[in-house]
Amino acid sequence: MTGAGKDSDSDPVSQQELDEATLQLISSIAAAIRKSIEQGELPHIELPVRSLANVDYAVEKGYFALGKALKTRTLSVNTVRSFAQTLRLMAASRQMVQSNDFATKREAYYISKNWGECRFDEQAESDAIMDDIEALASLHGLSREQLRFYPESHGGSVAGALTVIDTDPETAEVLEIDCANLGSGAYSVPRSVEHLGFRTDAQFILAIETGGMFQRLNNHRFWKKARCILVEMGGVPTRATRRFIRRLSDSADIPVYCFVDCDPYGFANIYRTLKVGSGNAAHINQFFCVPRAQYLGVTPQDIIEYKLEDATHPLSKTDIKRARDAIKNDPFFASHPRWIAAIEQLLSMGVRAEQQALAKWGLNYVIDDYLPRKLKDMDSFLP
Amino acid sequence: MTGAGKDSDSDPVSQQELDEATLQLISSIAAAIRKSIEQGELPHIELPVRSLANVDYAVEKGYFALGKALKTRTLSVNTVRSFAQTLRLMAASRQMVQSNDFATKREAYYISKNWGECRFDEQAESDAIMDDIEALASLHGLSREQLRFYPESHGGSVAGALTVIDTDPETAEVLEIDCANLGSGAYSVPRSVEHLGFRTDAQFILAIETGGMFQRLNNHRFWKKARCILVEMGGVPTRATRRFIRRLSDSADIPVYCFVDCDPYGFANIYRTLKVGSGNAAHINQFFCVPRAQYLGVTPQDIIEYKLEDATHPLSKTDIKRARDAIKNDPFFASHPRWIAAIEQLLSMGVRAEQQALAKWGLNYVIDDYLPRKLKDMDSFLP
Numbered sequence: 001m002t003g004a005g006k007d008s009d010s011d012p013v014s015q016q017e018l019d020e021a022t023l024q025l026i027s028s029i030a031a032a033i034r035k036s037i038e039q040g041e042l043p044h045i046e047l048p049v050r051s052l053a054n055v056d057y058a059v060e061k062g063y064f065a066l067g068k069a070l071k072t073r074t075l076s077v078n079t080v081r082s083f084a085q086t087l088r089l090m091a092a093s094r095q096m097v098q099s100n101d102f103a104t105k106r107e108a109y110y111i112s113k114n115w116g117e118c119r120f121d122e123q124a125e126s127d128a129i130m131d132d133i134e135a136l137a138s139l140h141g142l143s144r145e146q147l148r149f150y151p152e153s154h155g156g157s158v159a160g161a162l163t164v165i166d167t168d169p170e171t172a173e174v175l176e177i178d179c180a181n182l183g184s185g186a187y188s189v190p191r192s193v194e195h196l197g198f199r200t201d202a203q204f205i206l207a208i209e210t211g212g213m214f215q216r217l218n219n220h221r222f223w224k225k226a227r228c229i230l231v232e233m234g235g236v237p238t239r240a241t242r243r244f245i246r247r248l249s250d251s252a253d254i255p256v257y258c259f260v261d262c263d264p265y266g267f268a269n270i271y272r273t274l275k276v277g278s279g280n281a282a283h284i285n286q287f288f289c290v291p292r293a294q295y296l297g298v299t300p301q302d303i304i305e306y307k308l309e310d311a312t313h314p315l316s317k318t319d320i321k322r323a324r325d326a327i328k329n330d331p332f333f334a335s336h337p338r339w340i341a342a343i344e345q346l347l348s349m350g351v352r353a354e355q356q357a358l359a360k361w362g363l364n365y366v367i368d369d370y371l372p373r374k375l376k377d378m379d380s381f382l383p
Numbered sequence: 384m385t386g387a388g389k390d391s392d393s394d395p396v397s398q399q400e401l402d403e404a405t406l407q408l409i410s411s412i413a414a415a416i417r418k419s420i421e422q423g424e425l426p427h428i429e430l431p432v433r434s435l436a437n438v439d440y441a442v443e444k445g446y447f448a449l450g451k452a453l454k455t456r457t458l459s460v461n462t463v464r465s466f467a468q469t470l471r472l473m474a475a476s477r478q479m480v481q482s483n484d485f486a487t488k489r490e491a492y493y494i495s496k497n498w499g500e501c502r503f504d505e506q507a508e509s510d511a512i513m514d515d516i517e518a519l520a521s522l523h524g525l526s527r528e529q530l531r532f533y534p535e536s537h538g539g540s541v542a543g544a545l546t547v548i549d550t551d552p553e554t555a556e557v558l559e560i561d562c563a564n565l566g567s568g569a570y571s572v573p574r575s576v577e578h579l580g581f582r583t584d585a586q587f588i589l590a591i592e593t594g595g596m597f598q599r600l601n602n603h604r605f606w607k608k609a610r611c612i613l614v615e616m617g618g619v620p621t622r623a624t625r626r627f628i629r630r631l632s633d634s635a636d637i638p639v640y641c642f643v644d645c646d647p648y649g650f651a652n653i654y655r656t657l658k659v660g661s662g663n664a665a666h667i668n669q670f671f672c673v674p675r676a677q678y679l680g681v682t683p684q685d686i687i688e689y690k691l692e693d694a695t696h697p698l699s700k701t702d703i704k705r706a707r708d709a710i711k712n713d714p715f716f717a718s719h720p721r722w723i724a725a726i727e728q729l730l731s732m733g734v735r736a737e738q739q740a741l742a743k744w745g746l747n748y749v750i751d752d753y754l755p756r757k758l759k760d761m762d763s764f765l766p
Contacts, residue, residue, distance in 0.1 A: 096746075102602070103746055104595035110742040113694045152595045154540060154615075157571040166566025170604045175566045183549025183558045184578070188540040188571035191598050195567070212487035212535045215574050219485070221553045232537075311496045359493040363479075363486055 015195045019097050022146050025137060026094045030087070044074040045086060048135040048283060055282040057331040062275070062291035064331075066135065066282045073132075084118040085129050093133070096148035100169070102192065104152050105130060135283040143287040145192040145243070155189025155240035157214060157232040160223030162248070165197035179229070184219055186232070193244045198251045203227045205249060207293070209235065209260035209270055213355050213366070220367050226375065233260075236269050242288040245274065255292050257381070259371075262298035263315075263352035264322035267343065268330065271295050276332045295382035296374055300345040303353050306370065311360040312351035323347055336383050398578045402480050405529050408520060409477045413470070427457040428469060431518040431666060438665040440714040445658070445674035447665045447714075449518065456515075467501040468512050476516070479531035483552070485575065487535050488513060518666040526670040528575040528626070538572025538623035540597060540615040543606030545631070548580035562612070567602055569615070576627045581634045586610045588632060590676070592618065592643035592653055596738050596749070603750050609758065616643075619652050625671040628657065638675050640764070642754075645681035646698075646735035647705035650726065651713065654678055659715045678765035679757055683728040686736050689753065694743045695734035706730055719766050 029045060036043040048054070049069040058065040075083045092111060096102055103111065109126040112119045120126040134144040158164075164177040164187060176199075179187045206228050208214045214232035217223065223230050229248070233241055249256050258274065260266035275293040277285030303312060315323070323343050326333045333339045346352070358366045374380060412428060419426040431437070432452040441448040458466045475494060479485055486494065492509040495502045503509040517527040541547075547560040547570060559582075562570045589611050591597045597615035600606065606613050612631070616624055632639050641657065643649035658676040660668030686695060698706070706726050709716045716722045729735070741749040757763060 101746060102598075103742070104598075104739065106593075106595060106737070106739045107599075107742040107746060110694055110737075110740050111746065113740075113743040150595070150598065152593065154569075154594050154598070157537060164566070164568065166568065168604075169567055169602045170607070175564055177565055177568060181558055182560055182570070183547070184552055184573040184575075185547065185549065185560060186537075186571040186573070187565070188569040190567040190569070190601075191594070192567075210489075210535065211537050211574070212489060212533070215485075215487075215533065215537070216490075218573075219552045221551075224553070311493055354489070354493075356487065356489045357493050357496075359486070359490040360496040363484060363490060363494065 018142065018146050018194065021140065022097050022137070022142055023094060025140050025142065026090050029090065029136075033087070042075050043083075044072050045083075045136075046070045046072050047132045048139060050131060050135050050283065052279055055279050057276075057279075057335075059335065061286075063277050063285040063289040064279045064282045065285060066138065081118050082129060085112070085115075085120065085126070086133065088112070088115055088118060089126070089129055089133060093147040093149065097146075102148040102150045104150050104191075106152060108149055131283075138283040138286065141286075143194070143243075143284065145194050145239075148192075150191040151239045152191075153238040153240065154191055155193065155238060155244045156234055157186035157188055157211075158229065158244070159186045159214075159218045160229040161200055161202040161227060162229045163199040165199065167195065180223075184215075186214075186218060186230075189240050189244045191240050193240060193247055196244075196247070198248050200229060200248075200252050200254075201227070202229045202252065202254060204254050205229045205231060205245060205256045206296075207231045207233055207237070207245060207256055207258045207274065209233055209258075209266060209355060213259070216363070217367065220364060222367050222371070226371070233270065233274070237274050239284075239288060242274055242290065245293075246288060246290045249290060249292050255294060256290050257294055257296040257375075259296050259355060260298070261352065261354045262300060262303060262346070263354075264319045264326060264343070264346070266298075267295075267339075268322055268326045268333070272326075272330070272332055294378075297370075297380075298353055298355050298357075299380065299382060300342050300349060301380070303349065303351070306358065306361075308353050308357050308360065309351070311357035312349075312353045315347070315350055315352055319352060320347065338382055342382055401525065401529050401577070404523065405480050405520070405525055406477060408523050408525065409473050412473065416470070425458050426466075427455050428466075428519075429453045429455050430515045431522060433514060433518050433666060435662055438662050440659075440662075440718075442718065444669075446660050446668040446672040447662045448668060449521065449665045464501050465512060468495070468498075468503065468509070469516065471495070471498055471501060472509070472512055472516060476530040476532065480529075485531040485533045487533050487574075489535060491532055514666075521666040521669065524669075526577070526626075526667065528577050528622075531575075533574040534622045535574075536621040536623065537574055538576065538621060538627045539617055540569035540571055540594075541612065541627070542569045542597075542601045543612040544583055544585040544610060545612045546582040548582065550578065563606075567598075569597075569601060572623050572627045574623050576623060576630055579627075579630070581631050583612065583631075583635050583637075584610070585612045585635065585637060587637050588612045588614060588628060588639045589679075590614045590616055590620070590628060590639055590641045590657065591738075592616055592641075592649060593738060596642070599746070600750065603747065605750050605754070609754070616653065616657070620657055622667075622671060625657060625673065628676075629671060629673045632673060632675055638677060639673050640677055640679040640758075642679050642738060643681070644735065644737045645683060645686060645729070646737075647702045647709060647726070647729070649681075650678075650722075651705055651709045651716070655709075655713070655715055677761075680753075680763075681736055681738055681740075682763065682765060683725050683732060684763070686732065686734070689741065689744075691736050691740050691743065692734070694740035695732075695736045698730070698733055698735055702735060703730065721765055725765055 054067040277289035437450040660672035
């Protein structure tokens with residue numbers, strides 16, 4: 001078992017240490033502002049620039065990373081509201097860390113309704129300021145979840161050879177959740193996973209696009225034969241799903257194999273988001289991307305090798321545009337010749353195939369033939 | 384504990400008895416067709432008419448129910464394909480019952496790719512035929528899940544004073560899942576819940592619209608203080624969520640209180656779907672609707688009593704249209720004067736309020752004040 005907070009480029013730290021670092025960060029910003037005021041200066045906060053101009057694709061790290069550019073928010077007539085809002089959101093964060101509570105982004109917007117003139121009028125306002133604070137905290141290795149602002153969406157469902165170690169939020173008693181013992185059901189990952197520990201002897205994590213395929217592999221106990229952990233992504237994985245997979249993969253030191261539909265959305269939206277994150281939210285990628293993810297399938301070559309041609313669908317205009325964009329404009333795909341070749345192969349075939357198309361050969365062909373054969377031929381995985 | 388298959392107007396029956404009834408139904412249809420052919424007659428199948436003309440709002444039962452009209456599908460040059468498809472889908476169902484397997488609607492479409500000339504070209508075709516078979520089975524008290532055709536979407540997350548009794552799909556060993564022992568996580572309801580048993584001393588089920596509110600009530604162990612079971616619906620509840628709530632409510636003989644946003648979507652789409660089902664799919668309502676559901680809140684009157692006016696949003700044109708439709712055209716709302724009054728009150732206020740708006744008074748106001756006060760004043764619930 002490994003405790004919370006281990007990231008690939010830092011030593012494991014405990015939830016308590018992370019909480020102390022969070023409180024320390026907020027206090028130091030507040031102290032600097034107070035000092036400015038006491039010295040008769042206009043107070044200011046330095047925040048990372050979040051525009052794409054300040055984002056680089058860090059090949060060695062394997063993700064889009066925030067650059068070093070900073071913007072300065074100085075107190076003025078024009079900024080007085082956003083300045084006050086930034087401080088109040090940080091104060092709310094401090095209080096939640098101290099009381100072991102949390103707020104969703106929506107709740108964070110609503111609590112401002114009691115802030116008098118610095119209340120938020122729209123959630124877009126509170127989200128923008130929260131993004132600023134999140135980007136600032138990210139420079140100190142702290143995620144938004146550490147600040148106790150949680151996303152609305154929970155993580156995916158999980159089943160297999162894994163014990164999740166949590167604590168009762170009320171009594172602090174240690175709880176062990178055996179994900180091999182949930183029958184046809186599964187473990188639903190909470191909105192923040194920073195505090196979870198893991199114990200497993202699984203060989204890999206299988207991240208699955210569709211719920212139907214997850215249910216099939218779970219009902220037939222595929223995870224037992226293959227010694228793996230099943231995670232249902234349900235389309236593009238949520239923050240909580242991504243962070244869960246990342247922390248589990250780091251903690252257990254096991255790879256992540258992605259099993260998604262063979263279409264440009266599966267490649268460029270689902271797989272790429274999981275593996276390298278996105279340029280638009282570069283400040284979060286250090287916590288959320290999963291550089292160890294590999295693409296098991298369905299690959300364009302699989303359509304040929306598993307004779308799925310008559311269970312495909314024609315590529316739509318959107319599919320074609322997305323595929324061309326990926327090859328041309330996306331530094332992740334552009335840096336991998338095997339991905340370029342695979343996407344070009346798909347474009348020349350003009351069709352897409354869903355993972356459930358394997359049912360053409362029988363409902364459990366995927367379990368009895370496809371997955372075992374793919375797992376023995378890892379060279380067929382895409383990077 | 385109560386075993387699987389108890390519906391409000393039938394005695395509890397075991398999964399095995401239901402499986403035998405399913406196999407019996409399929410065999411008897413096949414035998415009748417065979418007999419026709421052997422007698423030199425054109426074979427036919429009688430299927431319920433699924434149009435709105437064959438749907439009644441059964442006030443005493445509390446849901447839209449399928450009428451007695453039947454249509455006859457006779458084998459002819461025009462119907463040969465759909466006739467064969469109907470039989471093949473029923474054969475697939477029989478095989479899945481016998482092997483304790485299942486297929487999603489999408490998989491059912493794909494397995495036809497090996498059926499030669501009677502393959503489905505589009506999933507819309509297989510869905511329509513599956514709806515026919517489902518409607519036919521419903522006349523015999525059997526749901527689509529009993530036929531082993533599962534929906535793609537899983538059920539919601541569940542936490543609280545509940546032990547779910549399942550069996551290991553591989554070993555048939557009995558498994559008990561303690562939903563009070565999952566930490567900050569939850570139990571993810573599988574796609575079919577027909578086989579589940581329940582043990583609980585909870586007083587009620589709290590069905591919650593948003594994930595954020597579910598996480599709050601779960602993290603603060605609200606279910607312990609209030610002796611209830613929390614179910615996250617995540618918007619309009621899926622089939623699996625509805626059936627889970629229905630079976631749990633029947634089995635444990637406890638009511639269901641709905642905690643959703645105060646807007647026409649919350650009333651007419653989320654709450655009404657859970658409680659009375661829909662007219663478009665009347666053949667499934669006997670299994671899926673939850674007549675014991677009551678509307679705890681947020682009510683239009685709550686906006687006034689809990690001083691949420693400044694945390695509301697204006698009703699959109701769609702909201703207003705949906706609200707007027709509900710009063711005018713929906714037999715459920717139209718038969719409840721208190722609902723008409725509540726919706727008219729909302730229209731005259733011109734605003735809507737989300738359940739998370741209660742955070743205006745503090746993140747845990749909902750736990751410390753709102754819910755306890757509402758639960759003491761059940762007359763304030765809407766029917």
